[in-house]
Every structure is written in C-alpha cells, then in structure tokens.
Amino acid sequence: MAGPVIPAHAESTPVGHAADVDPRIGTGGDGHTYPGATVPFGMIQLSPDTAMPDFKHAYKWAAGYQYNDPTIMGFSHTHFSGSGHSDLGDVLVMPIAGDVRLEPGDATKPGSGYRSRFSHDTEVEQAGYYAVTLADYGVRAELTAGQRIGWHRYTFPEGKPAHVLLDLRPSIYDYAGKVLWAHLRVQPDGAVTGCRTTRGWAPGRELCFAMRFSQPMTSRELYNRETDNVYKGFAGPGNQPQDKDAQNGRALVASFDFGQLKQPLEVKVAISTVSEVNAVANLGQDGAGWDFDARRAAATAAWNKALAVIDVEGSKAATTSFYTALYHAMLAPTLSTDVNGEFRGPDHAVHRAHDANGDFNFYSTWSMWDVYRAEEPLMVLLRPDLSTLFIRSLIAAREASPFGILPVWAYQGLETWCMTGYHALPIIADAYIKGVRGFDAEAAMRAMVASATYAPYGDLGDYMKLGYVPIDKEVEGASKTQEYAYDDWSLAQMAKAMGKTDIAATFEQRAGNWRHVWDPKTSFMRARLSNGQFREPFDPNFAGYGSDYTEANAWQYSWYVPQDVAGLIGAFGGDAKFTAKLDQVFDAKVDPAQFKDVEDITGLIGWYAHGNEPSHHIAYLYDYAGAPWKTQQRLKQIMDSQYASRPDGLTGNDDLGQMSAWYIFTALGFYPVTPGSVEYAIGRPFVAHASIHLSNGHTFSVSADPLDDAHPYVGAVTLNGKPLDRVYLHHAEILAGGELHFSMQAEPSKTWGTGIAARPSATSRYGH
Template sequence: MKRIFTFILTCTTVAVYAQNSSKYQLVPFVKTMIGTQRMGHTYPGATVPFGMVQLSPETDTISYERNGKYNPDVYKYCAGYQYDDKTIVGFSHTHFSGTGHSDLGDFLIMPSVGKLQLNPGTADDPSSGYRSPFSHDEEYSEANYYKVRLAKNNITAELTTTARVGFHQYTFPESDDAHIILDLMSGIYNYSGKNVWTYLRVVNDTLVMGYRQTNGWARNRTLYFAMIFSKPFYRHGFKSYAPKEVYRGFWHKFDQTNNFPEISGSQIRAHFDFKTTEREQVKIKFALSPVSMDGALHNLVSEVADWNFDKVKAQGQQLWEKELSKIAIQGNDELKQNFYTAMYHAMINPTLYMDVDSLYKGLDQNIHKASGFTNYTTFSLWDTYRALHPLFTIIQPDRNADMIKSMLAHYDQSPEHMLPVWSNSANENWCMSGYHAVAVLADAAVKGSNQFDAARALEACVATARKRDYENIGTYIDLGFIPDTSSGTSVSGTLEYAYDDWAIAQLAAKLGKKDIYEEFIKRSQNYKHVYDASTGFMRPRSSEGDFHVPFDPLSTSNGGFIEGNAWNYTLFVPQDPEGLIKLMGGNNRFVNYLDSLFTMHLPDKYFAETEDITRDGIIGNYVHGNEPSHHVAYLYNWTNKPWKTQERIRMILPLMYKPAPDGLGGNDDCGQMSAWYIFSALGFYPVTPGSDRYELGSPSVDQAIIHLDNGKNFVIKVTNKSPQNVYVSKVMFNGKEIKEHYIKHSDIIKGGDLIFFMSAQHK
C-alpha cells in the first residue's frame, strides 16, 4: 500500500489534489498514470472526452528498425510514454490509448535554454540533445492536465487541451537564449520513410502553420496544424536532415536556415527563439485539422479565444466531470480510483475527427461534411465491440449512434465497400481478424439504441460479410471454415466470423429480413467445423478436412490462432454457449475445462515463443490481457455452477486492476480493458453483443447509480458486501427476484433498483 499512496499523493501534488477535491467530485479519482508502466500502454497527458488532441509527453523516440532489423522496444512505446524512463524528449499532440500497435506522436514540441540543440540526444546522455531528465516527484497529472519540471534547464511544462487544441504553458528561467523546438521528424512507430512530407510556414512572429504527411501504420495520413505563441519570437530557423531537399525550388537563392518564412521536406526540425525573464511564461496554442491549415486556424480561434490556461484546463475538467458522473458509485477510495480511471480511459476513444465546421477527410481522401452527426475515428473494433460499445449503448447512446454513422460513412467511402475493421484518420489499417463493426451495429439496433438507418446498416453488414476476396471469406463461405493452408489464424478467424454472422442474423431478425436471418444464423454454426472431438479443442484443419499435426493446445506458435492458443479459443463461441457445452461433452466436462483454464501453470517455454508474450494479464492460462478471454469467466452462468462466475470475477478484479502505474494487466486497447472493469464492478457483463442480455456476476461496488439519458436512474445496491462475501445468494429487480442469471437491456433503460444479496457461501 505504501507504493500506491506514494504514487497518488506525492508531496508535490497534495495541494492541487485538495484544490480539485473542493471543485469536482469525481475528477480527483482519475489517476492518469494507471497503465503507463509495463504493458498498459496508456499515456498520462491531457485530453478531453473523445478529443482530437491527446497532448502528452514522449519519454523516448524508438525507431522501428535497429541495425536493419525489427526493434522489439517499439512495442513498449505504443503510447509514447513509459513510467520507468528517466528522460522526456518532448510533448506531442496525438496518441493512441492502450493499443498494441504504434503510430501518431505528431508535432513534438520541446522547450530549452542555452546552446541550441536540434537533435533529441539519447536517454543515456540527455546532454547530447534537447531531451531532459525528469523526476516523478516533480511530475503531476490529472484529467486534462499534465505538469512536469524539466530538470535540464529548470523549465516547468504544463499541458491542457480543448477538443482540437493543445495548450502549452512553459515557465522559463531568465535567458537570452530560450527556445521552442518543433520537431516534425519525431513520431511513434518511426522508421526510415515514415515521414512522407512536411511543410511549415511562418506567417508572422507569433503564427506558424503547416502539415505532416506520414506513411506509418496508417499508410496515408495527413494532419494540418496552426501554432500561435503568446509572445513574439525574435528569431527562428529550420534544419533539414535530408540536405538535398533544403533548397528544392529555390535554386540556392535563399538561406532557408535563418528567418526564412517557409520550408518543406521529409525531415525537418524548427526552432523559435525568445528572451525570457525569471519565471516568465511562454504559452502556445496548437490546433489540429484533418482538412487544411485554415481549418486548423479556424479550430484554434473557435475553441480558445484568449490566453487563460487555467480556464481551458477547468473547462476540460468540467467536461470530464460531466461524463464521469454518468455513473455514481459508492466504495472506498481505491475502488473509486480504479473505477473512475476506467471510466476516463473508456471515454478517450474513439476520437473526434472533424473541424468545427463539420468538415473532415474521408476514407476516399476527399473532403466531406458530417451532416447530422459528429464524425469519429480510432475504431479498434476487434477489442471494443466486446464491452466498450455496449457500455456506450447505456451511458453514451447518442454518441454511439454518431460513431455508427461514422462507420457507415466509412462504408460509403470505402473502395472495398466494407465497414471498418481497424480504422484511423481516414485510413483502414486492416488490423486483427473478423469484421466486428457488424456486432456494434447489431448490438445498438437490437437494444433499441439505433438513431441511425438500421436497414442501411444491415446492407453494409451483409456486403462486408459477403466480401469473398477479403481474408478468406470466400473459402469460409464455401467450406464452412478457414483451412490452415490459407491462413495462419484459421481457427480464430473461423470462430470470429461465426460470431459476426450471428450478430448479422440478429439485426436481420430485428428488421424482419427472414432470408438474411436464415443465411447468417446457419453460418454462425460454422464454429463446429473446427472442433476436434478427439482432443476436445478447436483445431486447425486442412481444406481436405484433416486436422493439423502436430498439435499443442497451449502453443501460440503452431498456427491457427491470433493472440491466444487452442485452450483459450475453444471457449470463443459467445453466440452459442449452450451448443458449445453440448459439443464439449456436457456440463461437468465443461466446468472442469473452465476450472483448468484458471488453475493450470503455463511452462516458461510458451512465453518464449514470441517477444510480445509475457506473464502480464495471465491467471493460469486465462489471458485477461487479451480480449478473446474477456467473456470466459461468465460462461459458468450456463452451467450448474454459476457461483463460479461470481468467484472468478471477484478474483480477477483486484489482480488485473489497481491504482498504480502498473495497474493494468495488459493493453487497455482503446478502453476495452477498462470497460470490462466497469461492467464487472457493477455486477453484469455483455457476453454476447447483439443480444439484449447482460450476464450477472459479483459486484465490487457498494452501490451505483447509472444516470440514463432518458432521465431515469438504474440503481445497483449491494447488501452484505465484504471482501469475503463474493457469492450472490439472491438478486432482486424492482421488488421481484431474478431467477435467471442475466438482466435485459430493456430493464436497465427503464430504470429501477437491482439489489444483490451477498454471502460468503455459495448456493
């Protein structure tokens, strides 16, 4: 406990914490450092709910390549920040939250004094460049605010944001050589050739505009900016690290390195110089746009009219307070810190992707206007369809509908005419398997949270699922499974397609489309085609139907699965648990199988198979850090031992979530890990998105009130709660006992009281 409280209440943050406690009820419980250590891949910087700008420190600049080969350290820096690092390179404006892949880190800014250094230097020798050592004792972060003292030059950096504007405040020492460095080369997931082109134009001595085009994970991404200083700079300069580009178009007639008004090239850094007095503050407003430089400037002027840093910080925190207050819980401080940090992480992504005038760049690279909806991007759908979007159907129904409209716009603009798989910034990244946007659309429609054209949504779902030339869909349709000769993830791909097909069937049933329902409900049974009764596992098989040999159900390297093994994926049939239990030999065998998943010991050799596999997020062979296992603990509800679901959930919660930098047992994956926590802490979980059911578990909150958008409240009460009382002896809803092990979405939306009666003994 000493470590946790040292992290939460350092001597430098007590005053700020106390101040905020008097102003906000819930913001003080958000601990943005949670997940910044090890594999959580969150960032501690400033952002507003679902904001376009994520302004956060970078603690290193790791190249994708090292000595011409893949650099495994890239994986550590998916969010740009690692808690164990000792130096800060600068502060950039775009970040993914909790992903297992890297990109972004656009427009890095770093203040310095003294001799100008445009090279970042190294962590081992920060004096060799502009990076600076820092201490966590002099670092503080909260929702929409980050502060740190850069020890190298004794500069205090403070960051806050609006939806489209990053607001920097740097407190300098006295100096005739104070600098603001703008690094257009820096980025997350950097490699030679990622920067396609950058352009920078100095409009006057306070306004700079430009853009950056990159070819990273998103293969064709352009982002524009407008940057305004609170104080005129007396000198500026550029340096290109691709020398042949410096004079392109100017025939050597100008010296572009000093006070020239513009520069373009692929590898550029710029500096802006000031004279400062002791403790003078130089402020920067830095706006982004997916459309144009003028769009960025319009965003800046519209969202931040003056130089009041504290006002912008407060306005952003008020937005967070509003979103966090959608669920009011009772419990101890540690519980609230876990819960409201999970709420915070759940409402960072997807991110806004349009200017204040509703213009945005579409997947077709043309400029579109979002008519009647807010356009979003950053759809990590392999992760977030499971719990994040179902959470939004309860606490963010209007915003979730806009996200679905954004997906339908993606479908309209897609040259492949498909719904998004993993999309970001007018790009389809094609990451992970399945076509899980269909589950998000079906889930919202089935639950009645469909302020969108459901018939058009069904059309898009069907077109996506019939796309024969995409990732073995044609073979899957013809054979009823994906053969291992066609894909290295043939089994998991088959299972995910089968679930998505079931989701499409539910949407078709909702709309009375019987022929489509029959087609896809039949396809949803394809999971049976990769089950091997002789071993009791899902298993790769050839196009001739032969099961793959050799076969090790614990291995992740023998093919057939993505981010898991046969033991995990055999349980991935969320659309038909009853059918799976029958297939696996009935209740007793199924319960024994589930038990073994949590209790077995994985030998070290299985963790050595790939560089990315660690023991983070693993209990036995249950991998909580990978999403395909997120429904597993709730599967006991379909057996004669539902009390084991309650037992497992209350075991998982404190092991995988705690209020510390290493407090997430795996990548947060754009809020999915956090959404699992929120649901499970409340006592129910959406095992099968596309259904209106939530499976009951064992709540860890003392009480919760979900404030619904329709003005009603859904109240969760827990009697006899204690660390020992993990079992549910009875559940009452609006005065009537629930005999089933689930509650329906329609019950939640109507409001009422759900009461859990807890016990130390199971039934």
C-alpha cells in the same frame, strides 16, 4: 540553475469525479496508456513522450511514454490509449531554456540532446491536465486540451533565453524513417503552420497543424536536417519576418526564440487530417484568446460531465480504480472532423460528414477486435447518443471506402487492416437491438452485408464456400472461422429485428459455422485444411503467428462461441464436462515463458490470459452451465490480480478502453457476454453502491451487502425488491430504472441461479 516560478493555481486539485481519475494507471508495464491531457473522445491527446524507438523495440512505448523512463523528449499531440501497436506522436514540441540542441540525444547521456530529465515528484496527472518540471531547463510545462486544440503553458526560469523547439520528424514506432515529406511555414501574423505525410501503420497518412504563441517571437530558425539547410528569420519593423519563412523536406526542425520572458508563454496547437487551412480554422473557432486556466477548467468540467453518468461509493482506492477505468473507456474513438465538417476517408479523399439525418461529427480510432466486446456496449448503455454518432461514422467510412466495407482497425479515417473479423457488425447490431436509433438502419444493413460477403477479405471466399477458413489458405483459420460465425449471428439478429427474414436466415445459418472447427476428439477448436482434415500435428498449448488462432492458443479460443454457449456446452458433453474443462483453464500451472514470443498474451491465471481479449468472457461461462458461484470465484481472482491503482496496474494493453470497460461492467455486477443480444450475464459486484444515471432520465442502482473479502459469493439477488432467481439481466430492465441488490455471503450458494431457466441464453431471448 534557477527554477521556474510556478503559478499558485498550477497545482490546484479538481473537484467532482475528475478528481478520482489517475491517468498514471497503465503508463507502466504493458498498459500502454498515456498520462497527458485530453477531453472525452477528443481529437487531441497532448502528452509527454519519453521515447520513440524503432519498430523492433517499440512495443512498450506504444503510447510514447513509459513510467520508468528518466527523460522526456517532448510533448506531442496525438496518441493511442492502450493499443498493442501504434503510430501517431504528431507535432512534437519542447520548451528549452538556454542553448538549443536539434537532436533528442541519448537518454543515458544528459545534455546530449534536447530531451530533459524529470522527476515524478514534479508531475501532476489529472483528467484534462498534465504538468511536469523539465529538470535540465528548469521549465515548468503545463498541458491541457480542448476538442481540437492542445494548450501549453511554459514558465521559464529568470535570466535564461526562452525557446520552443518544433520537431516534425518523431513518430511513435520508427520515428526517423517514417516521414515521407513535410513542410512548415511561419505566417506573416506569426502563426506557424505545416503538414507531414508518413508511411506508418496507415500508409500515406497526412497530418496538418496550426500553432500560435501568446507572445511574439524575437527570431526563428527553420532547419532541414537532411540537407543541413537552415533559414533564419528575425523580427523586423512591425514584427514582419525579413527573409525565408518556410522549409520543405523529410527532416524538419524549427526553433522559435522569445528572449528572456517576464511571464509564462502559452502555446496553442490545432490539428487537421485534411489541410493547413482547416487546422487554422480549427484553431480559430475553438481557440480564441489566451486563458490557460479557463481552458483547464473547461477540460475538467468536460470530464466531470462525462464521468457523472455513474456515481460510485467506496474507498479512495476503489473510486480511483473505477473512475480511471471509466475515463479510459471514454477516450476512443476520437473526433476526426474539422470545424467545417470535413474529414479524411479511407480512400484518402476529403469528405463531408453529412447524411440523411444532417451534419454530424465523424469519429475514428477503431480497434474493432477489442472494443466490440465491452467498450462499445458500455457506450450503448451510458451514452446512446454517442453510439448513434459512432455508427453514423462507421457508415460514412464504409461509403468512402474503395472496398465498400466497414472499418476493421481504422484511425484518423484511414484503414490499417489490423486484426481479424468484421466486428463493426456486432457494434452496430448491439446498438440497434438495444434501441439505439438516429442512424440510417438500411444503410447500416447494406454495409454489414457488404462487409460479411467481401470475398477477398480474410479468405471470406473460402469461408462462404466451405463453411470455414482453411488453414492452408489463411493463417489463424480456426479463430477466424469462429469470429466470422459470431459476426454473422449479430447481423442476423439485426436483420430479424428489421423484418429482413431472408438476410436473417442466411446469416443465422452461417452463425453455426463454428461447429466446422470443433474437434470432438480433443474437445478443442482446430483449423481444417481445404480437404476437410484437421491440421496436424496439433498442440493446444502453442501460440504464435501461423497458428490456428489469433493471439491465443486452443485453451483460450475454444470458448469463443458467444452466440451459442448452450450449443458449445452440448459439444463438450454437458455441464459437468464443460465446467471441468473451464476449471482446467484457470487451475493449470503455466510458465509465462510459454508466450515469450507473443507479447500480447499477458495477465495469466492458468491458461486464462486477461491481458488479451479472447479470454474476456470466459469467467462468465460458468453461468451458462449452472455454476454461477464459479463465475463469482473466478471474477474475484481476476479483479484481485489483474487491476491495481498504480502505474503498472493494467496487466495488458488497455486496447482503447476494452480492459477498462471489462472492469466497469464487472464492478457493477453484470457483463455483455454476447453483444447483439439484450442480455447481460450476472457475476458479482465489486462496489458497495453504484447509481447509473441513464439518458432516459431513469437511475439504475446496484448495491451489495456485506461487500468484503470475507463474503465473496452471492447468496441472493433482488431486482426492485423482488427475488431474482436468474443469472442474467435484460437491457430493458436496466433502462426501466430501479435497484439490483446482492446479498453476499462467505460460502458459495449452489442453488441460486443454477436451473436451466435461470441461465443466460442469448440465442433464444435476443428479442425480449
């Protein structure tokens, strides 16, 4: 088979921090990331799909791609990064040289369908660019992206007819049965437009598209595979189609034919959640002309600009891990507004992104249960301008909601109701407490109160009445009580800062509801029945649906009181008992088969499960009990075992950037244990030197010496040259600029940062 002629520039290496990104990390194992092309927080995620299995078997393909798969079935334009569940995979495109097959076929049977074998040796994965050779066709496929457009360049082998297949059936998870209706049309000017409605994770989701080719098609065939109808069109005088130009149905496939090409074919695709008209407008405003290399250069430049917010020095492996994590933390939420300012809301109606501060870009894709912990606090620190837009988007979504509450797990503007809590509250409160402005704080407060008092949601009615979520009324009653209590605390902090004392008092009181699920006899959080009794029997090792906890067991959730760690230490019986129980968590001998039925619980160190978010703050809790050297010890365990610069280098779902944001903060030496406060708990750094270039023009640097495996412990810390004897930083100290320096040593220091006054205490210091 004749191979494609690959342009010399196709394999060029980017410069800047974009060159340090390896999008392969997380594409193997359970990382659930994708390797394709996108720009920071962009609407388009143009990436190869190796499989789209049914719901029962699809967990590992949540991003459409698994590194160990042998074939590619096409390139689709929408993907989640690191989600534990999925959907999307919209507008699948496949270049074909030679005979066209209309079904994907069997990956184990070459030639049985349109999917193609490929080799990783031919792949190029860079920030904003992806390329691969489709071995069965000899086609070199290159992808890049803009904010609203995916750009393809296909180099076909000589002597073979060139085709582009468009399949509107596939969708990640159960692709064959999710399409409710679709239509596509070839416009008189050669553009291809269409929409489809799916019944997936967000039922009734509509996605429209517009597509153009750099060269005129010679013919086309539009298929409805459900009825076997096929409409064929041939280019007549003036390249005007002579007969049918549209198809409608639930199983639409189209083949666009270009004859034998002498030069690469470029394709550009825009999407819209609103309409075909808007997709065409997105394509026109953002995608004039044909210059794939210029678009690729623009995507690289966008990533270099975004990643330049932090400069890190270190080995190639260290910088690759760091900047890939930063890259993954800058993928979501995603732009969900068309160029005319319209977006689809949770009521499925069309809205305009406009508020008292004017027009703005609306963002969606919110895995709240995950990203409030570190990913959104990272954006508050690095990109407060984006935090403002994100909060304006949350308020707009609430105002468009038929239930009048903030998003829980939303994407493309629609709500899924997945996971627990009302964690949009700490996202907003954390930003406000740390000085982010530019959004309507009064509207935000109304939205927060409405979300925290909407009785039908998650049995909030019983929670407000009893002070806890009864397990006989609602599954996962213990963890839901804990999460609600923390969210209530975050609301109280913002209300207090706004001078709303009545609201603050109400929710400050509710913040103590965690005590209602604390069992002093077992020293675990446990669910209660409506009659006030703890549910029996009780097994702290058990995890699974219907248990007391969300994706966790008692060993993992009993530490979740970020708003009152001092109170939790007291409940355990003091520092010694608290740290001893923490040690039990990390040192336990646990068979991973314990969680064989809970696929999200991965990355085990004892009972600690770094692959799932309820564990993410636990290693830092030693700081609060006078044992910061143990925080340092545990962080090294986690960093050494849970992250690696290879495709299976993430031990759990990246969860829209949370796993990666944890890495960034931890590598820098501090972490936001309690979003909604101005404190960061200090751990230890994992980079020799880093400079954070803040939006106010200041630079805050972190340095460590010596930084190697022989010196894993902190001996002393200075802030701007002066000794720092506490194990927390204030947000204002970072914003002021300066240098945080760690003197590392071989043995643990059991004097630095151990005193009561040295400990983090978000409750008492939130307003510093």
